[in-house]
Amino acid sequence: THAHARADRGARQVHALGQCAASLRMAGAGGAGGGAVVAGWTAEQLLQRWRRDVCGRLRTACRRGQLAGVDAAVDELVDGARGTPALRRDVLLGAGDWGGGATPLYVACFCREGGEGGAGWLAVVRRLIEAAGDDDAAVTMVRLADEDGYTALHSLCGVYDSVPASSAASVVVAAAVLLAYGADATAGGGYDDYGDPIMATPRSRHLTRTDDASLCRDRRSPALLSLLELAERVGGREAVRRTLVDTPESLTGAPGWDVVKSMPALRAIA
Secondary structure, eight states, rough: OHHHHHHHHHHHHHHHHHHHHHHHHHHHHHHHHHHOOOTTTHHHHHHHHHHHHHHHHHHHHHTTTHHHHHHHHHHHHSTTTTTTHHHHHHHTSSSSSSSSGHHHHHHHHHHOOOOOTSSSSSHHHHHHHHHSSSSHHHHHHOOOTTTSSSSSSHHOOOOOTTOGGGGGGGGGHHHHHHHTTTOOOOOOEEEEEEEEEEEEEEHHHHHHHHHSSHHHHHHOOHHHHHHHHHHHHHOOHHHHHHHHEEEEEEEESSTTHHHTSHHHHHHHOO
């Protein structure tokens, strides 16, 4: 379509501008004040525009559950114009690039689009955690809360009519991943209509947060509730370990388990 063609041209232009800005920086043009101008833009403005463009494409890919788009954006944050591992970490940890304090991981867990296969939302969750770079960064990303105090685990446990019904059977798989990487099942978040904190846990959010009462019955996951209740008592990693020992089919038989089962934290638990 014409709209898609315009979007593609715009993305290519922004990428080219970012490369030009990087060239200016590497050549030392503009001095310490960054005063060099290309097509009316300073090098710093070009770099900021490039960053916004990459973050926008990453957010869209996370929302749609498109692994290829996430891969491209994550790689560009390292290999593109002035990209660095530090920049990728900043973006993945939501350093000012995402509205409301939501991280890319939060968005992927909220929307659950793209199916449960090797190129859908569970694969995106895996890629984002792996892209964090090390275990400490992964734990930090998993535990980050938005401005309302909700973490990625809270986001995953919400029931919404905009979320594909097919994802209901696989939320327990994503929850096991988050818990294996340090998510806190006892973390409280949220505010009531008067602005007072309600301290809703992920489990209580799954029980009560819904756009339609019938959805809560249709999409509530007994396997998820069992895992979260256990995690509240014994901790996330231990809850995943016990579940894999006592009722393994609740995880290994769920859609999408094959996508995540080789992740290091899950292998270490198993």
